[in-house]
Amino acid sequence: MTAAILETHALHKSFGALTVAQNINFSLEPGTFEALIGPNGAGKSTFVNLLTGLIPPTSGSVILDGQDVTALSIESRVKRGMVRTFQINTLFNSLTVAENVILALDEHHGQGWRPLPSPSRRRIIREEAYEILGRLGLDAWGNREVKELPYGRQRLVEIAIALALRPKVLLLDEPAAGIPSTETGTIIEVLESLASDLAVLIIEHDMDLVFRFAQRITVLVQGAVLARGTPDEIANNDTVKAVYLGEGIHA
Ligand SMILES: Nc1ncnc2c1ncn2[C@@H]1O[C@H](COP(=O)(O)OP(=O)(O)OP(=O)(O)O)[C@@H](O)[C@H]1O
Numbered sequence: 039m040t041a042a043i044l045e046t047h048a049l050h051k052s053f054g055a056l057t058v059a060q061n062i063n064f065s066l067e068p069g070t071f072e073a074l075i076g077p078n079g080a081g082k083s084t085f086v087n088l089l090t091g092l093i094p095p096t097s098g099s100v101i102l103d104g105q106d107v108t109a110l111s112i113e114s115r116v117k118r119g120m121v122r123t124f125q126i127n128t129l130f131n132s133l134t135v136a137e138n139v140i141l142a143l144d145e146h147h148g149q150g151w152r153p154l155p156s157p158s159r160r161r162i163i164r165e166e167a168y169e170i171l172g173r174l175g176l177d178a179w180g181n182r183e184v185k186e187l188p189y190g191r192q193r194l195v196e197i198a199i200a201l202a203l204r205p206k207v208l209l210l211d212e213p214a215a216g217i218p219s220t221e222t223g224t225i226i227e228v229l230e231s232l233a234s235d236l237a238v239l240i241i242e243h244d245m246d247l248v249f250r251f252a253q254r255i256t257v258l259v260q261g262a263v264l265a266r267g268t269p270d271e272i273a274n275n276d277t278v279k280a281v282y283l284g285e286g287i288h289a
Pocket residue numbers: 053056058076077078079080081082083084085
C-alpha cells in the first residue's frame with residue numbers, strides 16, 4: 039500500500055462549547071481523488087482550514103509527506119506541497135491569465151531560483167505558465183485579462199495558480215460552485231487529467247460531480263467522520279443515506 043501523503047491523527051477543534059472537528063483520523067494517498075461531503079455546518083471548511091493551517095487545532099496533528107506540520111504556518115505548508123485553490127476574488131482581474139500564473143510561479147521559484155539573465159528567466163517561466171494553462175485548456179486565454187473570462191474559466195484559473203505552486207496535495211473548495219451544470223464536465227476533465235501522483239481533496243455539494251469523479255468519499259457529520267469508502271460503498275451505506283444523501287444517489 040502506498041504511504042499516505044497527508045494524514046491527520048485525532049484532529050480536534052472546538053470553538054468554546056461547540057466541537058466542529060471530533061478526533062478526525064484521515065489519510066490521503068498520492069494519486070487519489072477524494073471528496074469530502076456532508077450537510078451544511080458539518081465542519082468541512084473547518085477541516086480544510088485545519089489542514090492548511092488557517093486555524094490551529096485544539097489537539098491532534100497534521101502530517102504532510104511524513105512530517106508533522108501542525109505547528110507550521112500556511113506558507114510553510116504551501117512550500118511543502120499542500121495547496122488550496124485561491125478564490126476568484128484573489129485573482130488579479132486586470133492582469134492577463136498568463137500573468138496571474140507567472141506571479142504564482144515566481145512565488146514558487148522564490149529564492150530557490152538560480153539568477154539567470156532576466157529575458158531567459160522570463161521566457162522559461164512563461165513557457166512553464168503556458169504548459170500549466172495547456173493542461174487546463176486555458177492556453178488560448180493566456181493573453182486575456184482575467185475579468186474578460188467567463189466565470190467557469192476564471193475558476194480554472196484558480197486551479198492553474200494552485201498547480202503553479204507544484205502541489206503534492208491539492209485542496210479544492212467547491213470547484214464547481216456557481217458554474218452552470220453544462221460546464222462542470224470541463225472541471226471533471228481537468229481534475230481527471232491532473233498528474234497521477236497528485237492527491238486531490240475536494241469539498242463539493244454537487245453530488246453528481248462527486249459520484250462521477252471521486253475514488254473515495256469521506257462523509258462528515260457534526261464534525262465527525264460518519265463513513266469513508268468508495269462511491270459505491272457510500273451510496274449504499276444505510277446510515278449515510280439516512281443522515282445525508284437520502285435515497286436519490288446511485289453511484
Ligand atoms: N471561527 C468560528 N467560530 C465559531 N464557530 C465557527 C467558526 N468557524 C466555523 N464555526 C462553526 O463550525 C461549524 C462548522 O462550520 P463549517 O463552515 O466548517 O461547515 P461546512 O461543513 O463547511 O458548512 P457548509 O457546507 O455550509 O460550508 C458551524 O457550526 C460553524 O458555525
